[in-house]
Amino acid sequence: MTGIRRLAQQLNVSIGTVSRALNGKPDVNEETRRRVVEAAAAIGYVPNQAGRSLRKGSTGVVGFMMQTGPQITGEGDVFFMSVFDGVQTVFARHQLDLVALLCSSEEDPEAYMQRVVARGFADALIISATKRVDHRIDFISSRKIPFIALGRSETDAGHPWLDLDFEGMAEVGVSRLIAKGHRRIGVFAPRDDTNLGFVFVDAYRKVLERHGIGFDANMVFRAPPNERGGHQIAHAIAAMPADRRPTGFVLTNEVMCVGFYNGLHEVGLVPGKTFAIIGRDSPQAHYLVPKLTCFRLSLRDLGITLAESLLATMPAYAEAYPLGVVRKVVPLELVPGDSDMALPG
Amino acid sequence: MTGIRRLAQQLNVSIGTVSRALNGKPDVNEETRRRVVEAAAAIGYVPNQAGRSLRKGSTGVVGFMMQTGPQITGEGDVFFMSVFDGVQTVFARHQLDLVALLCSSEEDPEAYMQRVVARGFADALIISATKRVDHRIDFISSRKIPFIALGRSETDAGHPWLDLDFEGMAEVGVSRLIAKGHRRIGVFAPRDDTNLGFVFVDAYRKVLERHGIGFDANMVFRAPPNERGGHQIAHAIAAMPADRRPTGFVLTNEVMCVGFYNGLHEVGLVPGKTFAIIGRDSPQAHYLVPKLTCFRLSLRDLGITLAESLLATMPAYAEAYPLGVVRKVVPLELVPGDSDMALPG
DNA sequence: GTGCGAGTCGTAAACGTTTACGAATCCCCA
DNA sequence: TGGGGATTCGTAAACGTTTACGACTCGCAC
Structure with a gap:
């Protein structure tokens, strides 16, 4: 029965x-x-979920697409877990469930997404780690299934997205270092084709130009966006002649600064003394000495905004969230620490 | 149509x-x-997934239950992502899909699991972060849905589980330090009620006793199982009188040693010199100096074993994986580094 | 007494698929 | 020529739920 x-x-x-x-x-x-x-x-x-969603034509679940695999995302688990938590507090109000759709490293992300949406597995999707040109976006928007991207892309389907304010970080961070007397300012950027690197480096270049400082490609350091990457860069910098090294750094990744600090210590260079460093707040970075001057935002709030912006594009919920198509950057707050000393002289 | x-x-x-x-x-x-x-x-x-699973009575998805929230799991994203990847390579052979079921920090894990299984959302479940007494296990096994636990528990429903060989790490690690002349050997354990702490500390105690060394509760350091926890312990140790401090440490967490190294550096104590340290391998720990002597295992293989052991309990797949009810610990390999010096004298 | 609206509930169709069952065809051999 | 097996396919029921529709009761006003 x-x-x-x-x-x-x-x-x-x-x-x-x-x-x-x-x-x-x-x-x-x-x-x-x-x-x-x-x-x-x-x-x-x-x-029973199957019976219900067969009849209703909707599943009550929203998928958060992620890639699995040994490669590190650059944002630790804390990042995603906290964002998830924010998303879910919103979804809970509407009996929606969030699940993470795990695309294995052996499967093509686009093919995976195709399976997911064709099967009717989820009512809506959240995608992250957007590439500079991202075919997933083309596909998903052609299928008319509601979605939102965490991260901008040059692939623009008029779709909603949310992203961190990399321009703001470049603007505030670089200006701050310039005001403190720095002229050779280094930045970190991922080597791969994720979009954030381009956005950030572009903004960095503009700020320099506005202050009459020429852009120098040698000041852009590329490494995997994880702790090891930061560590690598520290050693790369140690290998540069001292008078051509940057004197200050702005980095937007949550964990690279941890590896960077560590690497610098190994080669006898000291953060906040030899170099000024402005980074991103994270639990891992919290106990760094000297205290990291960093950009901070509430990941839970980010998740909440993400969820609300997604609901705004879902017909069944749109009237409760009259936000239109959300495409915006969320600002970060600069929290002064002791790692961005002024340049003596 | x-x-x-x-x-x-x-x-x-x-x-x-x-x-x-x-x-x-x-x-x-x-x-x-x-x-x-x-x-x-x-x-x-x-x-269409709904139609299909309504008719077939199975969904073709397996859920990996995780808690979300700002608290850190102790195992970084690398841990889970790599395990996922292993699980999926096995599942792919059977058109099974793995999704992560995200239980928000605001919801009771047991209630969440109840919803998931009653709804018929997944055919089988993988649960992790097992508590010492874990009601989820009672519930899920009463519902006759196939599952496997990543982590032992004292709650025993005769269910399959996989766990890391904490006894082995205690045995090998502590014996090694004893052989190198250490007598005051410290260990790290989580403060909460996850099971691994008990298992490890128990084994640690037994190894000491076998070597005629008395157990001293002050040698067990409790802190959150993340980098900050390691950092806290470093400072706690600095506050102890030097002649009562441990001279060597064994820790089973992937990331605590990173915080520990950092904390020690801050207070002028040096890993591999002042203290011998044996830890767990991880990408974050890779670049530590001196090179960490650590326990290593293949997370991908762990995922593969996990998946196969789960399939062995699912009627539809059991004949292909005649493993019975798998309940075993997976061994870790000790990779010698430079962080576990012998005690002089 | 009749009619009407509000409140409550039962009936049955529909959602999209899988699969048991039986029918149709074809081939081969007695 | 007839029968039987193999191959291929169509028919229809079933999975568990939601919901449109209509039926029934009750109270009240006319």
Whole structure:
């Protein structure tokens, strides 16, 4: 005997009434509803997802697409976990569930996405780690399934996205170092084709030009966006002649500064003394000495905004979130520390 | 016009034939199958998941349950991502999909699991971060849904589990330090009720006793299992009188040693010189100086074993994986580095 | 007494797929 | 020629739910 049918029989009502009672439909007696809800809780009945979503044509789940594999994302688990948490507090209000869709490193991300949407696995998607040109965006928007990207891309389907304010970080960070007397200012950028590197380096270049400082490609250091990358760069810098090294750095990655600090220590260069460093806040960076001057944002709030912006594009929820198509950068706050000393002289 | 019906009409065959062709059933003409497969690819038809799983009673997805939230897991994203990757290479052979089920920090994990299984969201589950007594295990095994735990628990439902060989790490690590002349050997353990702390500390105690060294509760350092925790412990140790400090440490967490190294440096104590340290291998720990003597295992292989052990308990796949109920620890290999010097004298 | 609206509930169709069953065709051999 | 097996395919039921529709009761006003 199937779930809802058993419950109905036990209560001597029809399955229609049970369904209506459980789904909060208006045309059911409050006393009946109470009995149904109690009985359902008693036997632990929960509507079968397959039956429900077959009938309704929607699944009640939103997928967050991620790549798995040994390569490091650059944003630690803390990043995603905190964002997830924010997303879920919004979704919980609407009985939506968030699941992470894990695309294995052996599968093509686009093919994977194709499977996911064609199958009707999720009602909407969140994609991250956007590439500079990202075919996933073309595909997903051609399929008319609601989605939002965490990270800009040059592939523009008029779709909603959210991104960190890399321009702002370049603007504030570089200006600050310039004001403190620095002229050779280095930045870190990922070597791969994720979009953020381009955005940030572009903004960096503009700020320099505005201050009449020429752009020098040697001041852009490329390495994998993880702690090891920061460590590598430290050693690369140590290998440069001292008078051609940058005197200050701005980096936007959460964990690279940890490796950078470590690497510098190894070669006898000292953060906040030999070099000024402005980085990104993170739990790992918290205990660095000297205290890192860093950009901070609430990841949970980011998740909340992400969720609300996504709901705004889903017909069933749009009226509750009249935000239109959200495409915006979220600002970060500069938290002064002791790592960005002024240049003596 | 529905998916399969449209395809059938277009090809002038029945929907039954289409379904059989796509599912590799034997009773369909090879020529017909070819036509169907081609046409399906052409219009991008993929069977609707809801319809399919309603009929079949299974979903083809396996859920990996995780908690989200700002708290750090102790195992970085690299840990999970690599394990996922291993799991998926096995699942791919059977058209199974892995998704991460994200239990928000605001929801009770047991209630969440209840929802997931009652809804029929996944065919099987992988649970991690097992508590010493874990009600999820009682519940899930009462529901007869296949699952495996990554991490032992005292809650024993005769269920399959996989765990790291904490006894082995205690045995090998502590013996090694003793052989190198150390007598006051410290270990790190999480403060919370995850199971691994108990297992490891128990084994640690036994090894000491076997070598005639008394157990001293002050040698067990408790802190959150993340980098900050390692950092905290470094400062706690600096605050101890030098002659009562441990002279060597064994720690099983992937990232705590990074914070530990950093913290020690801050207070002028030097890893591999003042203290012998044996830790866990991880990308973050790779560039530590002096090179960390550490326990290593292949996370991808761990994922593969995890997946195969789970399949062994699923009726539909059991015959291909005749492993029985897998309950075992996976060994780690000790990779000598320069951080575990012998005690002079 | 009749009619009407509000409140409550049962009936049955529909969602898209898989699969048991049986029918049709063809080939081969007695 | 007829029968039987193999091959291929169509038909229709089933999976568990939601919801449009209509039926019924009750109270009240006319």
